[in-house]
Amino acid sequence: MARTPRGKWIEEGLRALAEGGPQAVRVEALAQALGVTKGGFYWHFGDRDTLLREMLDTWEEEVTAEVIERVESGGGDARTRLLRLADVVPGLTTDIHTDLAVRDWARRDEAVARRLRRVDTRRMDYLRALFSEFCPDEEEAEARSMIAFSVWIGGHLIAAEHPGRDREEVERLVWERLRA
Amino acid sequence: MARTPRGKWIEEGLRALAEGGPQAVRVEALAQALGVTKGGFYWHFGDRDTLLREMLDTWEEEVTAEVIERVESGGGDARTRLLRLADVVPGLTTDIHTDLAVRDWARRDEAVARRLRRVDTRRMDYLRALFSEFCPDEEEAEARSMIAFSVWIGGHLIAAEHPGRDREEVERLVWERLRA
DNA sequence: TGTCATCCGTACACCAGCGTATGGAATGGG
DNA sequence: CCCATTCCATACGCTGGTGTACGGATGACA
Numbered sequence: 001m002a003r004t005p006r007g008k009w010i011e012e013g014l015r016a017l018a019e020g021g022p023q024a025v026r027v028e029a030l031a032q033a034l035g036v037t038k039g040g041f042y043w044h045f046g047d048r049d050t051l052l053r054e055m056l057d058t059w060e061e062e063v064t065a066e067v068i069e070r071v072e073s074g075g076g077d078a079r080t081r082l083l084r085l086a087d088v089v090p091g092l093t094t095d096i097h098t099d100l101a102v103r104d105w106a107r108r109d110e111a112v113a114r115r116l117r118r119v120d121t122r123r124m125d126y127l128r129a130l131f132s133e134f135c136p137d138e139e140e141a142e143a144r145s146m147i148a149f150s151v152w153i154g155g156h157l158i159a160a161e162h163p164g165r166d167r168e169e170v171e172r173l174v175w176e177r178l179r180a
Numbered sequence: 181m182a183r184t185p186r187g188k189w190i191e192e193g194l195r196a197l198a199e200g201g202p203q204a205v206r207v208e209a210l211a212q213a214l215g216v217t218k219g220g221f222y223w224h225f226g227d228r229d230t231l232l233r234e235m236l237d238t239w240e241e242e243v244t245a246e247v248i249e250r251v252e253s254g255g256g257d258a259r260t261r262l263l264r265l266a267d268v269v270p271g272l273t274t275d276i277h278t279d280l281a282v283r284d285w286a287r288r289d290e291a292v293a294r295r296l297r298r299v300d301t302r303r304m305d306y307l308r309a310l311f312s313e314f315c316p317d318e319e320e321a322e323a324r325s326m327i328a329f330s331v332w333i334g335g336h337l338i339a340a341e342h343p344g345r346d347r348e349e350v351e352r353l354v355w356e357r358l359r360a
Numbered sequence: 361t362g363t364c365a366t367c368c369g370t371a372c373a374c375c376a377g378c379g380t381a382t383g384g385a386a387t388g389g390g
Numbered sequence: 391c392c393c394a395t396t397c398c399a400t401a402c403g404c405t406g407g408t409g410t411a412c413g414g415a416t417g418a419c420a
Contacts, residue, residue, distance in 0.1 A: 003367060003368080003416085003417095004368085005367095019288075021201075021284070023203050026406090026408090027409090028407070036368065036369085038368095038408090038409090039368045039369055039370080040367050042410080043367060043368085044367085047408095047409085048409090100284070100287065103337050104201070104280070104281075104284040107277075108201070113339060117340070120340035124340035142342065142345065143350065143353040143357055146331060146338075146351070146354055147331060147354060149338055150333065150334025150338065151334075153334050153338065154330025154333050155330070158300055158330065158333065159283075159293060159300040160300035160304035161301045161304075162322065170323065171326070173322060173323040173326075174323045183386085183387095183398080184397075184398085185397095206376090206378090207377075207379090208377070208378085209377095211398095216397085216399085217399055217400080218379090218399095219397075219398045219400080220396090220399095222379070223396080223397060226379090227378095227379085228379090363420085364418090364419090365417095365419105366416085366417085366418100367414105367415085367416080368413105368415075368416095369412105369413090369414080370413090370414105372409105372410080372411085373410080373411105374409085374410100375406105375408085376405100376407085377405090377407105378403105378406105379402105379403090379404085380403080381402085381403105382399100382400090383399090384399080384400105385396100385399095386396085386398095387394100387395085387396080388395090389392100389393090389394090389395105390393085390394105
């Protein structure tokens, strides 16, 4: 049983969201991508909005713990883990697209904004905890957390070119200073 | 003559873009906002895509020089101008929304991405020039430019809450350090 | 083998948004 | 006053997307 279960639709929906934003998660498009027709979709969800909500549930659930877990599992002191963070996060390239799509979506939808707020707050808390381990000054830790988060986002959203360097190099420069 | 000239449509289009992204700039909606019907629109533009292109032309033109001009006109050394930058930029709240909308749009449209690349490169060049005035180390100036730009974006896109502080306070902490 | 739950296919109603066609109104120049 | 230019209103066709209705297939299990 369960030829195309709920999960498949959600998964495909998130893929579409990452690629083209909320407006790109179209029922018939998802159906085609899954090799079926929309017949079954409305049996599962009844509604496009329901899918959207469940997609966000899934995203929130997944994204909150995943990175933190992968970084923490390696152990080491805060600087080491920050290094691993800067190293492991770019690998989640599939996820950043979803992340950015949700971020833009949140600007026009309060329900999405609330979810994002929860997720971002947890991430910021994690960063703060890391920096606090070697930053005695509380304000310093806060500033560095904000910078780390911002540069992670900015690295994907800012289109500027850097004469004589590539973006990766510039980001490396920032991370070096954040760990100093 | 010129009851609702080209400029009005473009202006209204940019407003819609800022509020709801490219998909929100709908011909009939703009017409209604302007108190007319779409009749005249197709006389001016013939095409929705043409409007979109001209909107981006206008945006690129306006955004490139405006901030730099306002900051430079006040004079002072680099630190003073950076202070003014951090002060004047948040005032352009209308513009940040357009900016973010374009940024998201650029992720799915190469033509938009090219424009954004030009704009962002000019902004980054300006930041680099400012920081270079008191950062002897080239890499330091580059890192700070990236941080400044990123935190400007991040401040509007990151939804995290900061215990015991508000966002404005956190951004102030960052800017203090960037000017040190 | 029969039956129930689960899922899919198909056809259709419906709406929103783009673009077209065409006649008409206002406005400034001669 | 007349005419050209510029802009607007209205009505329509078309496409692409959501949601509905309902019959059919398929598999688990008794």
